Amino acid sequence: MLRLRPTYAVERVTDINLEDLKAENIKGLIFDLDNTLMHPQTSYLPDDIEQWLDTVKNDFKITILSNNPYTHYVKAAGKRVGCVAYEKAGKPRRKAALKALKDLDLLPNQVAIIGDRPLTDIWVGQRLGMTTILVDPLLKHKEIWIIKYLRKLEKIFITKALRTFSGQDEK
Numbered sequence: 381m382l383r384l385r386p387t388y389a390v391e392r393v394t395d396i397n398l399e400d401l402k403a404e405n406i407k408g409l410i411f412d413l414d415n416t417l418m419h420p421q422t423s424y425l426p427d428d429i430e431q432w433l434d435t436v437k438n439d440f441k442i443t444i445l446s447n448n449p450y451t452h453y454v455k456a457a458g459k460r461v462g463c464v465a466y467e468k469a470g471k472p473r474r475k476a477a478l479k480a481l482k483d484l485d486l487l488p489n490q491v492a493i494i495g496d497r498p499l500t501d502i503w504v505g506q507r508l509g510m511t512t513i514l515v516d517p518l519l520k521h522k523e524i525w526i527i528k529y530l531r532k533l534e535k536i537f538i539t540k541a542l543r544t545f546s547g548q549d550e551k
């Protein structure tokens with residue numbers, strides 16, 4: 381049976397310990413968009429996340445990899461964040477993630493992928509041998525029942541994170 385085990389699990393992207401990632405020789409970060417960086421379908425990027433991304437960009441190459449099919453929406457998000465953004469990524473398929481790696485000019489073991497969905501974001505990262513970081517969805521309390529149900533199903537596949545960041549309580 382498929383077993384998904386994120387390297388780390390945090391509540392919010394801003395809880396990621398960047399120093400720990402640097403110490404592990406991570407040089408690039410691939411972000412999911414909806415519910416990881418932005419509130420889905422609203423283009424709302426919380427202020428603390430926007431500021432945090434500015435700090436991140438000082439030390440890491442970043443890119444956005446979204447399964448969202450709306451080119452205009454995803455490209456606008458990339459422009460706002462100041463990085464390349466791919467729509468229709470088809471995660472957990474590898475093709476778009478491999479392209480993102482090529483654009484970053486980094487190897488899978490130099491990159492961490494960050495997202496809220498085990499069966500897309502974590503799975504593709506695990507398949508390619510990247511560090512994987514699972515975040516809680518930004519708006520989980522507002523989701524419709526079918527999405528809540530799917531998230532419950534996804535939990536069947538996921539096991540506890542491999543490691544915790546320095547100073548992080550175990551999740």
Ligand SMILES: [Mg+2]
Nearest residue numbers: 412414415496
């Ligand atoms: Mg997402």
